[in-house]
Amino acid sequence: MKFESKVIHAGVHPDPSTGAIMTPIYQTSTYVQKSPGDHQGFEYARTQNPTRKALQENLAALEVGKYGVCFGSGLAAMDAVLQLLDPGDEIVATNDLYGGSHRLITKVHGRYGLKGKFIDMSKASAVAKRIGKKTKMVWIETPTNPMLNIVDIAAVSKAAKSKGAIVVVDNTFASPYLQNPLALGADIVIHSATKYLGGHSDVVLGAVIVNKKGLADKLYFTQNAVGAIPGPQDCFLVLRGIKTLHVRVERACKNAKKVAKYLERHPKVGNVYYPGFKTHPGYEIAKKQMRDFGGMVSFDLVEDKFIVAQKVLSNTQMFALAESLGGVESLIGHPASMTHASIPKKERLKVGLTDSLMRLSVGIEHVDDLIADLEKALTEI
Numbered sequence: 419m420k421f422e423s424k425v426i427h428a429g430v431h432p433d434p435s436t437g438a439i440m441t442p443i444y445q446t447s448t449y450v451q452k453s454p455g456d457h458q459g460f461e462y463a464r465t466q467n468p469t470r471k472a473l474q475e476n477l478a479a480l481e482v483g484k485y486g487v488c489f490g491s492g493l494a495a496m497d498a499v500l501q502l503l504d505p506g507d508e509i510v511a512t513n514d515l516y517g518g519s520h521r522l523i524t525k526v527h528g529r530y531g532l533k534g535k536f537i538d539m540s541k542a543s544a545v546a547k548r549i550g551k552k553t554k555m556v557w558i559e560t561p562t563n564p565m566l567n568i569v570d571i572a573a574v575s576k577a578a579k580s581k582g583a584i585v586v587v588d589n590t591f592a593s594p595y596l597q598n599p600l601a602l603g604a605d606i607v608i609h610s611a612t613k614y615l616g617g618h619s620d621v622v623l624g625a626v627i628v629n630k631k632g633l634a635d636k637l638y639f640t641q642n643a644v645g646a647i648p649g650p651q652d653c654f655l656v657l658r659g660i661k662t663l664h665v666r667v668e669r670a671c672k673n674a675k676k677v678a679k680y681l682e683r684h685p686k687v688g689n690v691y692y693p694g695f696k697t698h699p700g701y702e703i704a705k706k707q708m709r710d711f712g713g714m715v716s717f718d719l720v721e722d723k724f725i726v727a728q729k730v731l732s733n734t735q736m737f738a739l740a741e742s743l744g745g746v747e748s749l750i751g752h753p754a755s756m757t758h759a760s761i762p763k764k765e766r767l768k769v770g771l772t773d774s775l776m777r778l779s780v781g782i783e784h785v786d787d788l789i790a791d792l793e794k795a796l797t798e799i
């Protein structure tokens with residue numbers, strides 16, 4: 419089945435009791451058994467829920483995996499993956515990791531003896547040298563946030579596997595429509611379904627997708643033993659959002675390309691970070707491992723000052739000033755004061771995260787309106 423059909427049909431079957439074409443929200447905590455053990459595979463709703471099951475099967479199909487495991491948020495999904503590790507193990511991760519993932523590795527799992535090593539992964543050959551005997555997991559994010567660097571998933575996976583480490587890819591920024599890490603050699607894919615998968619900024623949910631039964635069994639165990647599960651209503655919302663994933667992401671990519679080109683020509687704009695530019699250092703890899711270049715664009719100003727950026731941030735109207743990404747509506751954010759505020763200035767300047775850097779999550783509105791909104795905001799500074 420092609421991707422565009424899978425989003426609509428995979429894991430979804432007409433409701434057996436009514437024929438309802440949409441998977442019902444099974445809002446129940448338990449299931450009646452005829453006699454002890456005589457049930458239809460559902461005993462208690464932390465362990466199993468039909469709405470969640472449909473979503474898990476759908477997500478597995480989209481990521482060309484066998485097993486999907488859903489959690490109450492992207493971070494809960496990541497926590498379950500980190501629980502595959504033991505005290506003393508080392509994890510090697512992308513250095514410009516999503517802030518919450520960095521916090522989870524260092525401040526939560528760090529307390530239980532996990533060692534985090536954060537490195538620049540833009541050159542795959544350099545990654546191999548940083549993987550040691552104690553490295554049990556390699557954690558990739560690509561494109562990265564907010565600099566939109568690209569990591570070569572196939573090359574890093576090969577290097578990690580030669581040392582026996584498990585490869586995890588946080589595929590939130592690309593979405594399964596643009597990139598399928600399992601097919602490129604990764605072992606585990608993680609999503610914050612809060613973003614492109616849900617797509618309508620109305621739900622928080624996370625997912626893990628794997629191919630190996632051994633990994634799936636451990637993740638299902640954690641899902642049930644720890645209990646950080648999503649509710650059936652949230653599963654329904656993501657399942658519903660996914661039905662238009664390909665259409666939304668395709669439009670977001672088209673709009674982002676035009677917005678990036680517009681910004682590149684603007685005299686008040688400094689650097690524009692967008693992997694679809696031929697001058698972007700990750701362009702060739704992005705072209706190889708992604709279907710398109712995504713809906714995210716970052717840029718800074720020639721007059722690189724926070725107060726100038728602040729004017730842009732409060733002057734845009736269609737681009738709403740908010741954290742998050744991947745929804746139908748366009749958002750603008752300021753990493754230095756919002757998502758990356760905890761990183762020391764010297765550190766963030768090293769990777770290009772300047773005082774005026776702004777990150778756009780380009781939505782699916784008409785691109786002329788989006789460009790007019792930026793034009794007005796930039797004129798007023």
Ligand SMILES: *Cc1c(COP(=O)(O)O)cnc(C)c1O
Nearest residue numbers: 491492493516588590610612623
């Ligand atoms: C938002 C996000 C997360 C965290 O997901 P939540 O659903 O907010 O818990 C993890 N990784 C990336 C890349 C994200 O953008």
